[in-house]
Amino acid sequence: MRTSEFYFDLPEELIAQTPLKNREESRLMVVDKKSGSIEHRIFKDIFDYLQAGDCLVLNNTKVIPARLFGTKDQSGGKVEFLLLKRIEGDRWETLVKPGKKARIGDHIIFGDGLLSAEIVAYGDEGSRIVEFNYDGIFEQILDQLGSMPLPHYIKERLEDKERYQTVYAKHEGSAAAPTAGLHFTQDLLCKLQDKGVSIAYITLHVGLGTFRPVKSETIHDHKMHAEYFEVTEETANTINRAKEKGGRVIAVGTTSIRTLESIADDDGKVHPGGAWTDIFIYPGYQFKIVDSIITNFHLPESTLIMLVSAFSSREITLDAYKEAVNNRYRFFSFGDAMFML
Structure with missing residues (x-):
């Protein structure tokens, strides 16, 4: 069909x-x-x-509040993560924007260093495999820093x-x-x-x-x-x-x-x-x-x-x-x- x-x-x-x-x-x-x-x-x-x-x-x-906004450690450029699924431990399959500039070895900082991530591999269809680093409990940090991953066709803010x-x-x-x-x-x-x-x-x-x-x-x-x-x-x-x-x-x-x-x-x-x-x-x-x-x-x-x-x-x-x-x-x-x- x-x-x-x-x-x-x-x-x-x-x-x-x-x-x-x-x-x-x-x-x-x-x-x-x-x-x-x-x-x-x-x-x-x-x-x-x-x-x-x-x-x-x-x-x-x-x-989960799967959308994270951070900056590149070296350049200070803005980066957006959308967590897709946990692979194992602190490794996640993630969509990264801008994707073309997201390269293996890049380090991204979130929340003034409360959370950081390194891009460690390329995933399917443009995704990236990232490994997070932090002190404490990941879920609590994500709840503090992340936002709800509303679909792209929803333009209004969810109260x-x-x-x-x-x-x-x-x-x-x-x-x-x-x-x-x-x-x-x-x-x-x-x-x-x-x-x-x-x-x-x-x-x-x-x-x-x-x-x-x-x-x-x-x-x-x-x-x-x-x-x-x-x-x-x-x-x-x-x-x-x-x-x-x-x-x-x-x-x-x-x-x-x-x-x-x-x-x-x-x-x-x-x-x-x-x-x-x-x-x-x-x-x-x-x-x-x-x-x-x-x-x-x-x-x-x-x-x-x-x-x-x-x-x-x-x-x-x-x-x-x-x-x-x-x-x-x-x-x-x-x-x-x-x-x-």
Whole structure:
């Protein structure tokens, strides 16, 4: 399939710049994955569509303040780091701006010397491998010096950094939020549990590879970057038990979908464990475990819209996106949601 087949026209003013005051008041488009029929609701109405016995799967990764601003030790030139993933110890894969001037052996100073880094190797697709030096606890220093790594299409300042975290965020390690989960409140989750919906948490640390554009002419030539995930025994048992009793497995966000489809076997059973996944889901893929999905509205020609198209069809997905544009839905990270069932 050609990448251009997943293009749609998106007016720039529909790209959400700020989160809504109330998370669960965002809009919700409900799409039948087989017929393409559409309903327009509010996100808290998701309660009406989930039934006792269903299992809701959420990604409890937590976004780290991964953007750092520093200066070169020798020249004093300004440098920006975006931490992508920890390789081992104090070594990280990092995007560096300006990239062309970021050479092996360069030393960068952050926060008047509270933190420093040396570029030790070149990574994939222009990234750099850096090693940090500091006294104290890295996470505390990063929390002090770093800022939230909001996507490039968000131009406005985020007043409350917790709004770029899900209410159930727990395990630090992501360079971006699993944004489909931003719509849930603790109150809504409690109501769903009271209804008999089980909640299962997986962890996938989101890297920027998920959001990098597909530059190849055909989608089959695109290579996904690997991201680390963990599924506990408790989570695996919760999901398998729901499936065995006839409940639906409802994945919240593309990260949850990719994790579940990476760890499920061909019989649709989930096994506990931790691993790296570079799974690329596009039309033609046969889903093993996921029955329904909750997701935001994604970029044209992105791997994310390809995944949604695989769950339904390219035609139904693009028709739903056209409907979203015509009805002025808000797009991307702080935007509205789709429930495809």
